[in-house]
Amino acid sequence: MHALVMLAVVAVAPAGSTAARADDSASPAPHGAASSGPSVGPPPVALPRSWGTPRSWFDGTRQRKVWADPLTLAELAPDAAFAEALKAADPTAKVLGERARVRLWSVSDAAAVRAKLAPSLSARALIVWRDAPSAHAAERVAAGGLVLSFTPALEGSALSTWLAARGLTLAQGLGPGLVVVDCAPGDAGFALAERLSKEPGVSLAMPNWWRVGHPR
Numbered sequence: 001m002h003a004l005v006m007l008a009v010v011a012v013a014p015a016g017s018t019a020a021r022a023d024d025s026a027s028p029a030p031h032g033a034a035s036s037g038p039s040v041g042p043p044p045v046a047l048p049r050s051w052g053t054p055r056s057w058f059d060g061t062r063q064r065k066v067w068a069d070p071l072t073l074a075e076l077a078p079d080a081a082f083a084e085a086l087k088a089a090d091p092t093a094k095v096l097g098e099r100a101r102v103r104l105w106s107v108s109d110a111a112a113v114r115a116k117l118a119p120s121l122s123a124r125a126l127i128v129w130r131d132a133p134s135a136h137a138a139e140r141v142a143a144g145g146l147v148l149s150f151t152p153a154l155e156g157s158a159l160s161t162w163l164a165a166r167g168l169t170l171a172q173g174l175g176p177g178l179v180v181v182d183c184a185p186g187d188a189g190f191a192l193a194e195r196l197s198k199e200p201g202v203s204l205a206m207p208n209w210w211r212v213g214h215p216r
Contacts, residue, residue, distance in 0.1 A: 051133035055190055058197045060149065060204035066129035066140060072096070073110050074126040074141040074210075076185055078103035082121055089116035102143055102210055104128065126186055138211070144185040145171055145208035146192055150201050153177025166196070180208050 054065040075082050078098060086093050086105060090113045096104040107113045114125045130137040153176045154162055163170055163181065172180040183189050189207035197205040 054133070055129070057190065057193055057206050058204070059206060064131075066131060067133045067137075068110070069128045069130050069135070069139070070110050071107060071135075072128040072139070073105045073107050073113060074128050074143070075103040075105060076124040076126055076143055077101055082124060085117055085121050086113065086125075089113050100210070102126075102141055104139075123185075140207075141210040142186055142189045142207035143210040144183060144189075145180045146183040146189055146196070147174070147204065147206050147208050148179050148181060148196065148202060149204035150177040151203040152201070154201070178204075183207075 050070055051067045052070070054067045056063050056065055058064070073086075075086070078101070083095075086107075090107050090109075092106075092108050093113070094106045096106050098104070110127070114122050117125055126141050126143060129140045129142070131140070150159075150162075155176065159170070159179070169182040170179055171182045174180060183192055193205040193207060196202055199205075
């Protein structure tokens with residue numbers, strides 16, 4: 001599998017990217033209207049964005065957390081068939097931006113929409129992670145591949161032996177002791193990175209993040 005270039009950046013248009021907000025106040029009654037009983041406010045409205053439990057990853061210096069955005073999806077290898085199926089699953093879906101083999105969608109419920117897609121399509125519908133539980137936080141997509149760094153640096157036959165012993169395939173060399181290995185897109189990268197980060201000599205193990213923008 002061809003590895004993505006690390007930390008690609010795309011400016012994401014803000015239009016349609018922010019969740020609708022529930023109205024937190026009732027309209028006042030017309031002046032002079034009679035009241036037949038105690039005033040009753042509007043029924044409670046569920047917040048449209050629930051961030052859930054964060055996932056952790058190690059950036060080489062410290063553990064960092066990311067939260068799954070429930071109202072945004074990332075489409076890997078965009079095409080017309082995916083767009084048609086996504087709009088059928090969620091008529092409110094809107095494109096937010098696209099670059100380097102990833103297209104962002106605003107959706108009503110990311111988890112529910114992924115569940116409605118056929119398996120061949122849902123495998124390309126990836127979680128959009130944010131650096132904080134906020135619609136304005138920077139976004140990331142684990143779009144495939146794992147970045148590894150070794151101290152001291154492993155190269156040549158020593159690197160090949162180390163990777164083969166762990167069933168890993170070199171996808172791209174980024175510099176002395178810094179490589180990208182093959183890894184499926186999505187959650188697989190978290191578990192693999194966590195396991196490899198505990199290996200002696202591994203100074204960095206993280207998903208090969210596709211950065212989809214800056215805080216907005």
